[in-house]
Every structure is written in structure tokens, then in C-alpha cells.
Amino acid sequence: MRILSAMQSTGELHIGNYLGALQQWIELQKQGECIFIIVDLHAITIDYDPKKMQKRIFDIALDYLAAGVDPRKSIIFIQSHIKEHAELAWLLSTITPIGELQRMTQFKEKSKQHEKNINAGLLSYPVLMAADILLYKTNIVPVGEDQSQHIELARTIAKKFNNKFGETFPLPKTYLSKSGARIKALCNPKKEMAKSLGSQNNIYLTDSPNKIREKIKKAVTDTEKEIKHDEKNKPAISNLLNIYHLFSNKEIKDIEKQYKGKGYGEFKKDLAEVIIKALKPFQEKRKKYEKNPKLVEQILIQGAKKAEKIAKQTMKQIKTKMGLI
Ligand code: AMP
Ligand code: TRP
Numbered sequence: 001m002r003i004l005s006a007m008q009s010t011g012e013l014h015i016g017n018y019l020g021a022l023q024q025w026i027e028l029q030k031q032g033e034c035i036f037i038i039v040d041l042h043a044i045t046i047d048y049d050p051k052k053m054q055k056r057i058f059d060i061a062l063d064y065l066a067a068g069v070d071p072r073k074s075i076i077f078i079q080s081h082i083k084e085h086a087e088l089a090w091l092l093s094t095i096t097p098i099g100e101l102q103r104m105t106q107f108k109e110k111s112k113q114h115e116k117n118i119n120a121g122l123l124s125y126p127v128l129m130a131a132d133i134l135l136y137k138t139n140i141v142p143v144g145e146d147q148s149q150h151i152e153l154a155r156t157i158a159k160k161f162n163n164k165f166g167e168t169f170p171l172p173k174t175y176l177s178k179s180g181a182r183i184k185a186l187c188n189p190k191k192e193m194a195k196s197l198g199s200q201n202n203i204y205l206t207d208s209p210n211k212i213r214e215k216i217k218k219a220v221t222d223t224e225k226e227i228k229h230d231e232k233n234k235p236a237i238s239n240l241l242n243i244y245h246l247f248s249n250k251e252i253k254d255i256e257k258q259y260k261g262k263g264y265g266e267f268k269k270d271l272a273e274v275i276i277k278a279l280k281p282f283q284e285k286r287k288k289y290e291k292n293p294k295l296v297e298q299i300l301i302q303g304a305k306k307a308e309k310i311a312k313q314t315m316k317q318i319k320t321k322m323g324l325i
Helices: 015-028 050-067 084-093 098-102 105-113 120-134 145-165 209-218 235-248 252-258 264-290 293-321
Strands: 002-008 033-039 075-078 140-142 173-175
Touching: 002 015, 002 120, 015 033, 015 050, 015 140, 015 235, 015 264, 033 050, 033 120, 050 075, 050 264, 050 293, 075 293, 084 120, 084 293, 098 120, 098 145, 105 120, 105 145, 120 145, 140 145, 145 173, 209 264, 235 252, 235 264, 264 293
Parallel strands: 002 033, 002 140, 033 075, 140 173
Antiparallel strands: none
16 A cells, blocks of 8 residues: 655644644554655745745655654655656646636635736646656545645546546545644634744744743633633634644543633643643654754655656556557
């Protein structure tokens, strides 16, 4: 069974990325052959500073390794290092209806967010993502819920290819975490925690203990005082309870009991400590890798070598079926 996922080098990772995606990756390493990509070609579909890109890519590699991606078991590499990704994206774009791309929620949202830069890459973003997935004949794609629509489209493209050119790709399945699939922003629980929402809304994986305490203290709560999970009526406290639950492994019901009759203040103070404790091993491991950039570089080079071998094989097969070889 092949498992594949990726993150864009668009900025620092937050606890939403961790609980919604990264944590599952680590578990899945026990179940199959894993490939984890740093998707820099996706990252350039929004405005960015080229001078910062190398550091951003390196930071994502550190995050993967610190979270527990094991380079002896899994393949880690940078998307733009393997040209077959862009090549396959082009081939797949010729069988992808524009209408499918235009109805993608993320495309619509990003078009609003980046009004002055609605480029063709933003529209064909999911085709490149389908290429990432299909190039390795992936079976399982662990992601946060917001990405399900893109994986659904990758399935549609795979089916279309198989019908038109002969059975080639297995149909990739989305793999969602149980409850961490959507972590909300700290100051706006109607929105998902996202890199684009800025520091006050996110807890970054590298935030210091004091920063975490400060952010949790400032996180919005709901009017009614009770600490109770009720996503519809109490979205803010439900989100905080969810974070507490996921980092402590305590059941939400038990946490509610623990804080019965107590105020938000005490709950928030403890929540900050729960997060700090849970992130400590990650932060320590990250520092070790950070001090050893040569090692990280080696891991990425080795990863690209292994991935390229698979990519070239699939590409040859695809081009033959399409009548290009
Ligand atoms: P992004 O930060 O949008 O590049 O997303 C990287 C991965 O993290 C994807 O699998 C997303 O689905 C997941 N993810 C991003 N934000 C959240 C969130 N707030 N809650 C859960 N998962 C998330
Ligand atoms: N679009 C994904 C995101 O924003 C990143 C991504 C690119 C991806 N290619 C992928 C995820 C392939 C899973 C598989 O998070």
C-alpha cells in the first residue's frame, strides 16, 4: 500500500497542520510505504518572496523530520526537484474539464484572497496535486478535510485516464484524522486555522511556551461561561476543547467534567500547558536537525533519488499509453 501526502512551503506550520495531517502521517508509516513531499511548485501560485523560498522549504523539511517522519522508512523530497511532476500535470490537464477546476472551493477562496493575482496556476493547482498523487500510484492520501475535494478530483482524473488509455492508476482514497480534521482559528472560530490568518490566530509548532500562553489567553471564548463541547452554539470553546483532547488524549467528556463549575481562565491556563508539553519533544528534535543542515540536505537528496526512480517508471508507462513514445 502506498501512502502519499504533501505540504506547501508557504509559511510556518501550525497545530492545525499537525493535528489535521502530520500526526496521521507518522502513524501511517507503520502501515505502508510512505512518500512525503514539500510542494514548492504549489507554493508559488500565490505571491511570495523568492529570497525567502529556500528557507521556507528547509523549514518544512525540519517540521516533517521533527514530527517523526523517518527517512529510513519514508521518502521525503522537494517537488520541483523531480520534473515529472510538472510534466504529468500537463498531460493530466488535457483530460481535466475546466468546469471541475472552477468549482473547487479552494480556488474560489484563493481568488477572493488574492484578487490581483488570479493566475492560471491557481486554477490548475489541483491538476498538479493529482499528478503528485498519481505519479506514485498512491492508494491513501492523509490530509485535513479541506483537501478532500482535491483528492476527489484526482480520483475523477484517474478514472478518466484509465477509461481513455487503459487501466493505469489505482483510485486514491482520502484518509482523514478522527476529530482533528478541522482546527479553527483562535480569534475567529468560524474560520479554519490557516497560515494566511496571521500569528494571533495560529499556534505555530515552533512557538515558545510564553507565546503559547499569551495566544491561548487571548483566544476568543463564547458568551456563556460553561466549558462544554457544542460546536453549533459554542464554536470557540469547542475548538479549544478539541485541541485539549487531541494533545492530551483525554476524552472530551472527561475534560468537561474536570472543569465543571470552573471558569475559562483556569481551563485556558491548563490548555496552554498541555500544548507546551505536547510540543516539547517536537521542538527539541527540530532544533537538533536545524543545527545539522547538511544532514537534512542529504535526506532530501536521497529522497529525490528514490522518488525519481518511481516517477520515471510511471511516466514511461503513461507516455506509452498516450501514444507519445
Ligand atoms: P496547508 O497549510 O493549507 O498547506 O495544509 C497542509 C495540510 O494541513 C493539509 O493536509 C491540510 O488539510 C491540513 N490543514 C491545514 N489547516 C488545517 C486546520 N486548520 N485543521 C486541520 N487540518 C489542517
Ligand atoms: N494542496 C495540499 C494542501 O494545500 C498540498 C498538496 C499538494 C498535497 N500535493 C499534494 C496533499 C498531494 C496531498 C497529496 O495542503
